[in-house]
Amino acid sequence: MIQPKLDTLSETFIRAHNESIPGVAVVVHTEAGLPSINGRPALLQDWFSRVSRKLSRLVTRQEWNWEVDEAHRNVFRKFRINVVLAEYGLSGVRVLEACRSSGTPLVVHFHGYDATKRDVLDRYGAAYKDMFQVADAVIAVSHAMERQLIFLGCPSEKLIYCPCGVNCEDFQGANPANAQPRFVAVGRMVEKKAPYLTISAFASVIREIPKARLTMIGDGPLLGMCKNLSVGLGVDHAVNLMGSQPPETVQREMRNARAFVQHSVVGENGDCEGTPVAVLEAGAMGLPVIATRHAGIPDVVIEDETGLLVDECDVAGMASHMISVLKNPDYAGELGANASRRIRKYYSSDQNIDRLTRVLNAAGNREDISLVRKSIDREFEESRASVPVDRAFHLDSGI
Incomplete structure (x- = not known):
């Protein structure tokens, strides 16, 4: 597995891939521009080794990147790698030449910003086109991302829709029909999450329902602005900005909420979501999701059946x-129950790992990747056609 840097382990889906995909021989990160294993460079850094590599480059007229490629090739040989999973498109670019020259199959897993952020595409767009031709499979976590990657030059026959999954054992037990009038939002305080728009919406809510409360979990550059906005709108007494919190706190706050809210938008720099893991976690917990028709959210939230969606802004x-x-509240309970059944049936972490493993096995064995793609597509087509729905009148029963 090739990953950008060690702190990506804070991303739950990356950690799940590291720990759960069978047969992972080694995880390679990029540290200071060099491939590293457990924080140590993959190439020897003693004086003699460094001089030898530099002389080899001078004699063969190679660029410095040759050392990066050689580091990856050494890892492939040492651990007898038969397939590489590159987390994020940028990691795929970094390992591209090593895979091509060594004949090692490559699967590239896009996640979000790496497919949409303008400065990333300006810098890596041409390299992406080259990578798409070499890669055996390219994974997109939303249907919107599939369309974007095709626009960027990825052959459609190599694309596989495979959103991340959620550990359903950790996310269960919400009872929105009996919960207090409390909303919860979980996500970094960044532009594409637009937490300020969630607070703005909540300001309208509390004018009609004074008992309403909003808990927001997450840190980031917009946290201070959101604190000021809450004060400016006169809702700071009802908005709890908790900052970054451990998983246990996230689970507790979700378990006690009436609904999950997230107002994702396309950032000014083009940054977009993939399929937000917090949306999957909230659905698994049994919460209705109120969010935007953005990126992968409409793939997992069925309007008026498992949640409620609006346009961006x-x-x-x-x-x-x-x-x-x-x-x-009974309506909230119905939506939440439907969401829990849907997420557990189609979007569990076990299913995600199984799908990724099937892709990696097919690529590693040089099998027809289209057979795996069609199999996974059928699973999600079934998910759209068989949403179990509790129907009831939407009575105004108060709070």
Whole structure:
């Protein structure tokens, strides 16, 4: 597995891949531009080794990148690697030449910003086209990302839709029909999450329902702005900005909420979500999700069946949906129950690992990747056609 840097282990989906995909021989990170294993460079850094490599480059007229490629090739040989999973498109570019020259199959897993952020595409767009031709498979975590990668030059026959999964054992037990009028949001305080728009919507909610409360978990550059906005809108008494919290706190806050809210948007720099893991976690927990029709969210949230969606920047629409689940707790319970069944049936971490393993095995064995793609597509086609729905009248039963 090739990953950008050690701190990506804080991302739950990356950690799950490291720990759960069978047959992982080694995880290689990029540290200070060099491939590293457990924080140590993959190539020897003693004086003699460094001079020898530099002389080899001078004699063969190779660029410095040759040492990076040689480091990857050494890892492939040492650990007898028969397939590489590159987490994020940028990692795929870094390992591309080593895979091509060694004949090692390559699977590239895109996640979000790496497919949409403008400065990334300006820098790596041409390299992506080269990588798409060499890669055996390219994984997209949303259907919107599939379309974007095709636009960037990826052959459609290599693309596989495979969103991340959630550990359903850790996320269960919410009872929104009986919960207090409390919303929860989980995610970094960054532009694409637009936490300020969630707070703006909540300000409309609390004017109609004074008992309403909003808990927001996550750190980031917009945290201070959101604190100021809450004060400016006069809702700081009802908005709890908790900053970064451990998983146990996230689970507790979700378990005690009426609904999960997230107002994702396309950032000014083009940055987009993949399929937000927090949306999957909230659904598994049994919460209705109130969010935007952004990136992979509509792939997993079925409108008026497992959650409620609005267009990006539709603050009034979001506020209206938030008010509806507060005034109709039984409706919130129905949506949450449907969401839990859907996530558990199609989006568990075990299913995600199984799908990734099938892709990696096919690539490593040089099998027809289209057979795996069609099999996975059928699973998600079934998920759209067989959403179990509890139907009831949406009575205004108060809070």
